[in-house]
Amino acid sequence: MKSSLSVVPRWLMAEFSVFLAIAGAAAGLLAFAQLADGVVEGETHAFDEAVLRAFRAPGDPADPLGPLWLEIVMRDITALGSTTVLTLITAAVVGFLIMDRKAGAALFVVAAVAGGGALSYLLKIGFDRPRPDLVAHLVDVHTLSFPSGHAMGAAVTYLTLAALIVRTERRRRLKAYVLFVAVSLTLLIGLSRIYLGVHWPTDVLAGWCAGSAWALICWLVALWLQRRGQIEKEDGTTQADAKS
Numbered sequence: 001m002k003s004s005l006s007v008v009p010r011w012l013m014a015e016f017s018v019f020l021a022i023a024g025a026a027a028g029l030l031a032f033a034q035l036a037d038g039v040v041e042g043e044t045h046a047f048d049e050a051v052l053r054a055f056r057a058p059g060d061p062a063d064p065l066g067p068l069w070l071e072i073v074m075r076d077i078t079a080l081g082s083t084t085v086l087t088l089i090t091a092a093v094v095g096f097l098i099m100d101r102k103a104g105a106a107l108f109v110v111a112a113v114a115g116g117g118a119l120s121y122l123l124k125i126g127f128d129r130p131r132p133d134l135v136a137h138l139v140d141v142h143t144l145s146f147p148s149g150h151a152m153g154a155a156v157t158y159l160t161l162a163a164l165i166v167r168t169e170r171r172r173r174l175k176a177y178v179l180f181v182a183v184s185l186t187l188l189i190g191l192s193r194i195y196l197g198v199h200w201p202t203d204v205l206a207g208w209c210a211g212s213a214w215a216l217i218c219w220l221v222a223l224w225l226q227r228r229g230q231i232e233k234e235d236g237t238t239q240a241d242a243k244s
Contacts, residue, residue: 018223021216028213032147035206039129039146048200052134055195062136064195074192075139081150081189086113086157093161108225109164112218116156116211120149123210135197148199148207151190155211158182163219167226186211 038044057063064071079085090113097106129146131137143149162182166175190208193199 018220021220025213025216025220028209028216032206032209032213035202035209036127036146039127039202039206044200044202048132048202049134051194051201052132052197055197056135061134061197064138064197071138071195074195077188078139078150078192078196080185081154081193083117083149083153086117086153089161090157093164104225105164105222108218108222109160112160112215112222113157116160116214116218117153119210119214120147120152120156120207123147123152124149129200129203131198132200137198138196139198141198145199146203146206147210148190148193148203150193151186151199151204151207152211152214153207154186154189155208156214158185159212159215160218163215163222167219167222 035044053061055065057065064074090109094106094109097103097109124144124146127144127146129144131141131145159182162178165178186208190204193204194201
């Protein structure tokens with residue numbers, strides 16, 4: 001017997017996915033706006049301090065919770081959200097798409113990731129929030145704090161690339177796996193920034209919200225461009241190719 005989902009028209013499922021993406025992007029932007037307002041008004045300070053202190057040994061703000069190996073793991077995880085790593089991953093994906101003759105998709109990935117990075121930089125300058133000085137920093141940092149560039153960059157890059165794969169994959173289990181990996185990486189990278197003491201928790205929450213909203217908006221734009229024939233389908237053809 002076929003499942004109830006198998007009898008739902010594909011166009012209806014596609015439209016429902018678009019609705020969910022719009023709702024998710026709107027929710028992310030609203031949450032970011034509320035966090036930003038709370039940070040500017042100083043309403044989140046008590047929450048930020050409590051969470052940062054919770055990741056430190058009682059009475060010693062320089063000693064993170066857990067064994068030494070956990071600190072090393074967190075340093076490795078946080079590197080997955082660095083500009084260098086995200087740029088290398090993006091370059092590798094773009095190179096693959098170009099070799100696969102999907103130039104439109106490659107250009108879209110570059111625009112989406114670079115645009116998200118530029119937005120993160122502008123937001124940091126606009127809010128001008130200093131890094132936390134409540135606990136010791138376990139890695140070197142030299143930029144402003146709000147929103148977290150690692151959290152936002154990870155959300156932008158990993159979720160956008162996941163959406164690109166999901167767009168071309170028909171099997172639900174593989175779609176779920178790809179999304180799970182992308183979301184897990186994004187969450188772990190953000191948590192590592194708090195553990196290492198280089199970001200206030202609200203910096204990370206704001207980075208997740210803004211980055212996720214950007215990735216969802218990019219997915220909607222990719223879907224619109226694909227329907228207009230500007231981005232290749234899963235078989236590498238465009239809408240214009242199909243009509244020729």
